[in-house]
Amino acid sequence: MSDLRDLYQEVILDHGRNPRNFGKLESANRRAEGYNPLCGDRFTIYLFVDEGIVRDIRFEGSGCAIALASASMMSEDLKGRSEKDAEKRFGQFHALLTGDPSDREGAADPALGKLAVFSGVREFPVRVKCATLPWHAFEAALKEERETATTE
Amino acid sequence: MSGEIREAAAVRDGEPSLALDVKKVREDFPILKMRIHGKPLVYLDNAASTQKPYAVIDAYNVFYSGCYSNIHRGVYHLSETATKAYEDAREKARAFIGARGIEETIFVSGTTEGINLVAQTYGREKIGKGDEVLVTWMEHHSNIVPWQMICEEKGAVLRAVPIDDRGDLVMDELEKMLGPRTRIVAVTHVSNALGTVNPVKEIVRLAHRRGIPVLIDGAQAVAHMRVDVRDLDCDFYVFSGHKLFGPTGIGILYGKKELLESMPPYQGGGDMIRSVTFEKTTYNAPPYRFEAGTPNIAGAISLGAAIDYVAALGFDAIAEHESAIQAHAAEVLSSIPGLRLVGDARTRIGVFSFVMEGIHPHDIGTILDREGIAVRTGHHCAQPAVDRFGVPATARASFAVYNTREEVDALASGLLKVREVLL
Numbered sequence: 076m077s078d079l080r081d082l083y084q085e086v087i088l089d090h091g092r093n094p095r096n097f098g099k100l101e102s103a104n105r106r107a108e109g110y111n112p113l114c115g116d117r118f119t120i121y122l123f124v125d126e127g128i129v130r131d132i133r134f135e136g137s138g139c140a141i142a143l144a145s146a147s148m149m150s151e152d153l154k155g156r157s158e159k160d161a162e163k164r165f166g167q168f169h170a171l172l173t174g175d176p177s178d179r180e181g182a183a184d185p186a187l188g189k190l191a192v193f194s195g196v197r198e199f200p201v202r203v204k205c206a207t208l209p210w211h212a213f214e215a216a217l218k219e220e221r222e223t224a225t226t227e
Numbered sequence: 228m229s230g231e232i233r234e235a236a237a238v239r240d241g242e243p244s245l246a247l248d249v250k251k252v253r254e255d256f257p258i259l260k261m262r263i264h265g266k267p268l269v270y271l272d273n274a275a276s277t278q279k280p281y282a283v284i285d286a287y288n289v290f291y292s293g294c295y296s297n298i299h300r301g302v303y304h305l306s307e308t309a310t311k312a313y314e315d316a317r318e319k320a321r322a323f324i325g326a327r328g329i330e331e332t333i334f335v336s337g338t339t340e341g342i343n344l345v346a347q348t349y350g351r352e353k354i355g356k357g358d359e360v361l362v363t364w365m366e367h368h369s370n371i372v373p374w375q376m377i378c379e380e381k382g383a384v385l386r387a388v389p390i391d392d393r394g395d396l397v398m399d400e401l402e403k404m405l406g407p408r409t410r411i412v413a414v415t416h417v418s419n420a421l422g423t424v425n426p427v428k429e430i431v432r433l434a435h436r437r438g439i440p441v442l443i444d445g446a447q448a449v450a451h452m453r454v455d456v457r458d459l460d461c462d463f464y465v466f467s468g469h470k471l472f473g474p475t476g477i478g479i480l481y482g483k484k485e486l487l488e489s490m491p492p493y494q495g496g497g498d499m500i501r502s503v504t505f506e507k508t509t510y511n512a513p514p515y516r517f518e519a520g521t522p523n524i525a526g527a528i529s530l531g532a533a534i535d536y537v538a539a540l541g542f543d544a545i546a547e548h549e550s551a552i553q554a555h556a557a558e559v560l561s562s563i564p565g566l567r568l569v570g571d572a573r574t575r576i577g578v579f580s581f582v583m584e585g586i587h588p589h590d591i592g593t594i595l596d597r598e599g600i601a602v603r604t605g606h607h608c609a610q611p612a613v614d615r616f617g618v619p620a621t622a623r624a625s626f627a628v629y630n631t632r633e634e635v636d637a638l639a640s641g642l643l644k645v646r647e648v649l650l
């Protein structure tokens with residue numbers, strides 16, 4: 076049970092139940108879709124990027140608790156960041172998820188802030204894609220890729 | 228084996244008279260003793276693949292350690308032994324589905340290859356521009372995509388028979404969709420996503436009345452019910468060994484002799500030829516015409532062992548046990564708050580797709596796994612069927628002959644735990 080609680084932390088459950096920044100962004104100037112063919116999860120990320128800054132970010136779609144929470148917390152985390160900084164966040168977040176499961180304490184980069192609650196995901200390798208799906212879609216939106224981003 | 232099983236059941240008092248002693252059956256499957264995350268394995272993903280009994284594992288081992296060689300080649304003892312074992316397995320498969328002859332019983336790598344074979348040989352010759360191929364909304368992708376490919380190539384149209392809210396085929400629609408341009412009907416015997424058992428005999432009758440041949444995807448049927456291709460009168464029937472307690476990479480394509488004889492080869496190579504010169508190759512007769520190259524000999528022989536195993540249990544005993552488990556599962560699942568079954572067909576087997584209010588199937592799968600319970604989550608390679616019910620994915624528990632009432636109860640406790648963790 077304890078490892079399940081590592082994965083499904085209260086903060087994650089809360090964001091999964093009540094995702095923030097959920098819905099279409101009418102003023103968006105960039106958007107992309109993320110799709111996980113394994114489970115059918117699908118997200119659309121809307122961005123309003125101005126002078127290299129992610130001024131606003133919203134998302135739509137459906138997914139598991141991990142994916143929804145990840146999209147929700149990502150949207151909070153990235154709003155106001157520069158494109159470059161946002162890309163760096165994805166790198167840090169990815170490292171958190173795919174690090175050595177036995178090295179949980181060492182891996183939680185203090186710079187990650189709230190996003191560190193996802194550290195439990197590394198013990199569930201098949202769920203890593205759930206957490207990274209919204210980020211892949213975000214990255215695709217930044218680059219304005221036309222194809223749907225997938226986790227595969 | 229079945230004699231012992233029946234005897235054991237007969238001496239028990241006060242219990243429902245199951246002719247099958249599931250405890251004994253479970254002893255035949257070594258993996259079922261496993262523990263996952265410290266809990267006994269509860270394997271409920273039988274629609275994806277079934278576990279293997281010692282009889283199958285041993286057949287593999289015996290073949291590779293005691294009589295391995297290539298087949299249909301040498302005059303030496305080992306090759307003769309291997310050839311005989313391979314052909315004996317074909318005969319077992321023939322008898323298992325009630326085919327008239329071994330020339331109607333082709334070894335393929337599985338259901339997917341079997342359907343591709345028919346699409347690329349029979350389909351390629353018979354389907355032309357403006358023609359139609361009729362499938363259903365509940366097909367597995369492997370009975371959609373091969374037809375889509377040939378339709379695209381030929382400028383033909385792929386049409387799909389709708390299903391109703393319970394997950395049954397709308398038979399009136401099916402009948403209406405059988406038209407003068409329909410070249411083949413390809414339909415699943417049992418739905419892997421919904422558990423629906425289709426009235427395939429009736430479908431064959433309706434199609435044949437208009438001279439249209441029928442292919443039946445039997446992947447989900449063969450482990451649960453007796454199949455008699457002559458009684459069904461289907462033109463093609465396909466199944467995979469691994470869903471019948473056999474190994475992966477082997478399956479059977481049945482085809483009516485007169486159809487197979489008229490069909491061109493699928494792949495070129497050794498064994499499928501009669502003679503080869505650079506000017507002209509003459510092809511071998513069925514089944515060999517469709518078995519180019521060195522086949523999966525060990526797989527075929529082990530499939531034969533799986534067929535023997537199932538035959539010894541007996542389909543009456545299997546059906547009696549499975550319907551008791553199915554009834555219990557239906558009852559228990561409906562008692563879980565917020566759980567909705569996806570698919571409630573009038574005739575069904577123990578494949579239960581479900582969703583839980585406010586909980587994503589993927590999360591159900593992860594939490595059940597920590598309880599040692601293996602279920603499938605996702606679209607089950609049957610996206611149209613799952614889409615039809617307005618959900619992106621479901622969780623699916625699918626039962627086989629070795630599952631127990633206690634495992635159904637474990638699933639129920641697991642699902643309550645899912646609610647406890649997530650809600």
